[in-house]
Amino acid sequence: MEIAEIKQKLESYKAEGKTLFSTSSFQTHSLVMLHILSRIDNTIPIYFLNTGYHFPETVAFKDRIAEEFGLNVVETKSTMPRYMQKDHAGRLLFTSDPDHCCYINKTAPTGELLKTYDVWINGVRGDQSATRRAMDVEQEAPHNTIRFHPMLDWNMKKIFAYIREHNLPRHPLDAKGYLSIGCEPCTRRLDPEMQEREARWFGLNKVECGLHTDLVKK
Template sequence: MDATYFEQKTAPIRQRIGDFLGEGKKLFVGSSFQSHSIPLLHIVRSISREIPVYFIDTGFHFPDTIRFKDQIAQQLDLNVISTRSLVSKRLQCDANGSFYFASDPDHCCYLNKIQPLEPVLIERDIWINGVRADQSETRRQMGETAKGPFGTLRYHPMLEWNNKDIFYYRKLHDLPAHPLEAQGYLSIGCEPCTRKVDPDGDERQGRWFGMKKTECGLHTQLIEK
């Protein structure tokens, strides 16, 4: 995989985003700032710095993730905007005083991921999202575009990329990996709900470990079936 390979792979993405901008659409990128997030941020930044990057700050992220976000924002000169829940953490506990991430993780994700993104979706037209089909069965069923809430359009430019594409694109452009990846964290979400992955395990195996949960809701509730 060389520069020519990736030029061919990214050309349709550049064209599509350029068309959206030419139509006067208001775009944004949603990013969790994991290793696999960085190529999309690099591609979008090469097109326009005016496209904001929204980071959903749940308040439960690993400190490493926050530092990595700041590092990438500076390195790529990104316009990163953090969005947070309006519900304070002291109100995010059940009757026993346990945080919802332990007793009701779906409600925790609603409060800290879905709700904070809704005002952005109301204001914007196009949500550029880095989901990949090889990450889960849910994502495998997605198309390149899909209708989102409040009249938005979801655009999934990385849908047909795979781990090898991500790795070699980062290598070609000297883009760093999330610091926890070297410790075995291959899919990194909130610290209480993320575990290391077995060497032969699925990339997202460590998310919501021990729970009957594979998605936070961003890609199940904020998409038209």
């Protein structure tokens, strides 16, 4: 979608009395949607899912972007403290059951947000994975909410063209070889032959955390 179309769609949601929110991982490529939203309506809450495992650089970058873009950034996290996030052998879940770890720290807290809002503005792109490529710009989500994917037809080339045009900052880990940045234990540097999402949960046959598989109405 073009920026004018995104603005028109958001205004139509608001005219219908719908409440809006967005989420962001505050990676470099996430900034395009955040920058667009800041220019359309910077009062829309942007939730940061604080898993407790983020790189310190990500947390600091989030604070910087919130200030520079004038965004209403809100932190949310799991109701389960980290000391309880262990398997029967006492190992932290990200080491033995990363799917459940993602559910506790990302999917469940976002599911709670869906009970409060009508529209989830989500920055997924079709070029990121087959799962995301199969999505529609507007989809039903649990709790009678709508997922709105304004960046679905954007690709990496268009994303970075926008970043250059508007001189947006870059996540500090970009320079160290990270392209897709999530939780520190489950993120590695991108090798030249790897696709963007392959640097996440490397070797675990996992490319999604559940936000874009579980929180879509079947």
